[in-house]
Amino acid sequence: MTKQTDFDKIEKRAKAGELCLRIVTYALLALWATIVLFPFYWMILTSVKSFSAYNAEYIPQFYTTSPTLANYTTAFTAVPLGQYFLNTLIFTVATTAIMMAVIIPAAYAFARLEFKGKNLLFTLFLSLMMIPNELVVITNYVTVTNLDMRNTFAGLILPSVMSVFYVYLLKENFAQIPDQLYYAAKVDGTSDFKYLFKVMIPMCKPTVITIIILKVIECWNSYVWPRLVTDDEAYYLVSNGIQTIRQSGFGRENIPAMMAAVVAISLPLIVLFLVFRKKIMAGVVRGGLKG
Amino acid sequence: MKVVLKNLTKKFPPINKKAAEGVTAVNNFTFEIPDGKLVGLLGPSGCGKSTALNLICGLLTPTSGKIFFGDDDVTELPPERRGVGLVFQNYALYPHLTVRQNIIFPLENLKGKDKLTKAQMNEKALEIAKLVQIDSLMDRKPGELSGGQQQRVAIARALVKMPRVLLLDEPLSNLDARLRLQTREEISRIQKETGITTVFVTHDQEEAMSISDIIVVMKDGVVQQVGKPQDVYDEPTNLFVAKFLGTPPINVFSGCVKDSKLYIGEDFVLDANGVSDREVYVGIRPEGFVLTESGKFNCELSRVEVMGRDISVVATNAHSENPTVRAIISAENKLDLAAKTVSFDLKPNKVFIFDKTTEERIK
Amino acid sequence: MKNNNLKAWLYLLPALIFLGVFMVYPLIDVFIYSFEEGYNFASQSYYGTGTYNYSYVLRDPYFLQALKNTFILVVITVPLSTCIALLISTGLASIKRLRNLFQTVYFLPYVTNTLAVGLVFMILFKKTEYSPGLVNAVIEAFGGVGIDFIDGPYWAKMFVLCFYTVWVVMPFKILILTSALCSVKQDYYNAAKIDGTSKFRIFRKITLPMISPMLFYLVITGFIGAFKAYSDAVALFGTDLNTAEMNTIVGYIYDMLYGEGGGYPSFASAAAIILFVIVLTITCVNLTVSKKHVHY
Secondary structure: OHHHHHHHHHHHHHHHHHHHHHHHHHHHHHHHHHHHHHHHHHHHHHHOOOHHHHHHOOOOOOOOOOOOOHHHHHHHHHOOHHHHHHHHHHHHHHHHHHHHHHHHHHHHHHHHOOOOOHHHHHHHHHHHOOOOHHHHHHHHHHHHHHOOOOOOHHHHHHHHOOOHHHHHHHHHHHHOOOHHHHHHHHHOOOOHHHHHHHHHHHHOHHHHHHHHHHHHHHHHHOOHHHHHHOOOHHHOOHHHHHHHHHHHOOOOOOHHHHHHHHHHHHHHHHHHHHHOHHHHHHHHHHHHHHO | OOEEEEEEEEEEOOOOOOOOOOEEEEEEEEEEEOOOOEEEEEOOOOOOHHHHHHHHHOOOOOOEEEEEEOOEEOOOOOHHHHOEEEEOOOOOOOOOOOHHHHHHHHHHHOOHHHOOOHHHHHHHHHHHHHHOOOHHHOOOOHHHOOHHHHHHHHHHHHHOOOOOEEEEEOOOOOOOHHHHHHHHHHHHHHHHHHOOEEEEEEOOHHHHHHHOOEEEEEEOOEEEEEEOHHHHHHOOOEHHHHHHOOOOOOEEEEEEEEOOEEEEOOEEEEEOOOOOOEEEEEEEOHHHEEEOOOOOEEEEEEEEEEOOOEEEEEEEOOOEOOOOEEEEEEOOOOOOOOOOEEEEEEOHHHEEEEEOOOOEEEO | OHHHHHHHHHHHHHHHHHHHHHHHHHHHHHHHHHHEEOOEOOOOEOOEEOOHHHHHHHHOHHHHHHHHHHHHHHHHHHHHHHHHHHHHHHHHHHOOOOHHHHHHHHHHHHHOOHHHHHHHHHHHHOOOOOOOOHHHHHHHHOOOOOOOOOOOOHHHHHHHHHHHHHHHHHHHHHHHHHHHHHOOOHHHHHHHHHOOOOHHHHHHHHHHHHHHHHHHHHHHHHHHHHHOOOHHHHHHHOOOOOOOOOOOHHHHHHHHHOOOOOOOHHHHHHHHHHHHHHHHHHHHHHHHHHHHHOOO
16 A cells, blocks of 8 residues: 555656656747747837937837838938838849759769769869869959959859759759660660759759748848948948948937838748748758768 | 670779779670560679670660661670660669659750650650650659559660660669569560560569560579570579579589499489489479479478468478478369378479589589 | 860869969979968069968968967857757747748848948947947947947957858858758657657657767868858958958958068968968867767
């Protein structure tokens, strides 16, 4: 009988411990979630506070009773935010499209074709992955300046196109397609080109999409290179635009309008992320694990 | 379309620099496949049968020798110009395309005057799908099909452009036993209906024997014997062919011929007229034993396996090359299970004698 | 075969051109620049070759400031972010409910514009004449004394920079560690549980060794990333980082190349190569250490 109660006690104690641990875990996770989300909340909140209301607050308020969208109008009219968006869109789409056009054939050649010096070339390719961008940016800046390509889309886009890592990622994926499919297509008289587009790319669609999304994120947020090669506002991307807004502001430090611009800039990628959440996260994991 | 292979040889270069010599996968292969026949290329793995198939379809080019389809020399032609259909061991269906799209895929490659309209393609695809009885599955993806259905799709894809020759690489090896029986009948039926010269590769002798018009037994890149399945079974040219065909496999003993008499150990088993004295291997098919109380050939009885129609007598003999001797006799025979020894007479047409050194058959 | 060779090179051609022009050539060129003394950008001439650029950079107080800042940033953020990420991932891997929600939330900073969100951080930490800012308001509410984190004392600024850097690098680390933790086979845990191993011991003796390759990978990439810090600092303190005493090595390179008082590609190249050597050395040390400690 006494033994029975002992077991009960042990069980109870274990259960209590488990519960404690669980509570601590959730509390910790919730804390970090708050730290992550708070800046987002704050920027949205501030962006809907009216200019006068914001400036009247000595202690910032955690809510607003009279939300307004006026700041968004200011953000898009006082600075050419629309222009920055358009530029970024052109830059992102063109860079990503050219990159895909360049890396797909390269990955195909490494995965499927046999040619002399393949292994050596691929090793050289891989070793280029370790070269930091900072080393090559200097000469690229000089090259672009000498070619008179500053403040042009060509100057913005071309040096940002190539990514050795994505060639590697795609090649690994292509190489997983069984050889027999290739032979089957050969027997049917399929050209290499058609095989690439009709069989390989559709079969590797998840990877292709992942690469596109990752490149889009990278392009949308790129700051350093655009800053170097553009000093004409007509070619600013959103990152440079936001920096200009920060330096010169909207006249008298119009922080709500600034936050409206920040929200507008962040929104497209957040929406993209929420839509392709699984693909993006899986892609980052795969990219991370293989790199 | 008859297919003629003349002195076909394929050597692969050494894999690395350390291996001095390459491998000769197919050696001096000469053979004519008559029009409209179903031919089975048979041999253990690594015997060069798949290489031979790849040479015929053009994925590999021979080191020397010629290949003719009818009167056309196709040796140098790339696969797509030869008009062959190939079915792969694991089917190689495009996983992202539907059954219909898979079947149409080869048709989309046709150019010039052969070019087809979408409607014609669909019509052809449906026609072939009906032939292989998958017309109800046209909009499924390969991943949603069973192994047997995938196999049919692969065959349909190979047949849709009306190839001059149909090639199948181990067509049944990925199917389970029950489907295997069904599918091999199916292949035989489709081949007869279309009349297309068909070559298939297999390591399973039962499969080859059951549906082929002609079988080709290969070993180490060299053709051992060509003939109708029954002929090859009944008259093997050497020990390898005799051992390779038949289940349960043939029993092999070492024996000798003395004064035109064949001995296994002390037992004089058969007359061997016209054979000079020498050491031999004796091959006896399991069905070549006749249970006789005063039989000439004695073995130590191990056990009896009852199989219904037949019984299988498992015994041992000191001169057997295998651990056990297996005889298949009719279930009507009465056998004393307690007996230590069992005696047989032999059916002369089920006993083959092979030279001990060359392993060639002695007639 | 010849035909095949040609075709392969044709497929590779665009990639090779891009790599050649924008990676291989610049790589060689940056070394040449770094040894050309007194390079003039306008006339593209120089007077001589030597190591003057390196000695100039190494004596430049701005560079030394940047070097110091970068090292402080690395030493603080890499261990800190890895530890917090490990803690959070362990928590995340141990729960079932709300896991997806938390994971999604944690990943958000990865897809946001560093510059844009940096602005929010700046506003949160900044103290102006009109308002102490939210963070200071909280500090004062608890009886502390507010400081201007953006234009104030050095350590206050460094704190914000580190905080923001950790916030930015967290998503990647949490994601990688969580997936590493989830890929540890349940069998090991079950086996350990049957033996009556305590939770802490399971974590130390089973979980940690199993994910150690990933952990070291994160440390290595974390070092490399932290050494290249730049845009976080720009987001918080503006482009004139030298005045703010918050410059980083990469920032110094860009300032030398372009920006106020810029136009010295030779100095920039020398600084870039110094950075590269530092990163390479640290990575090699990391790899050697990890080889000793990663058991499979």
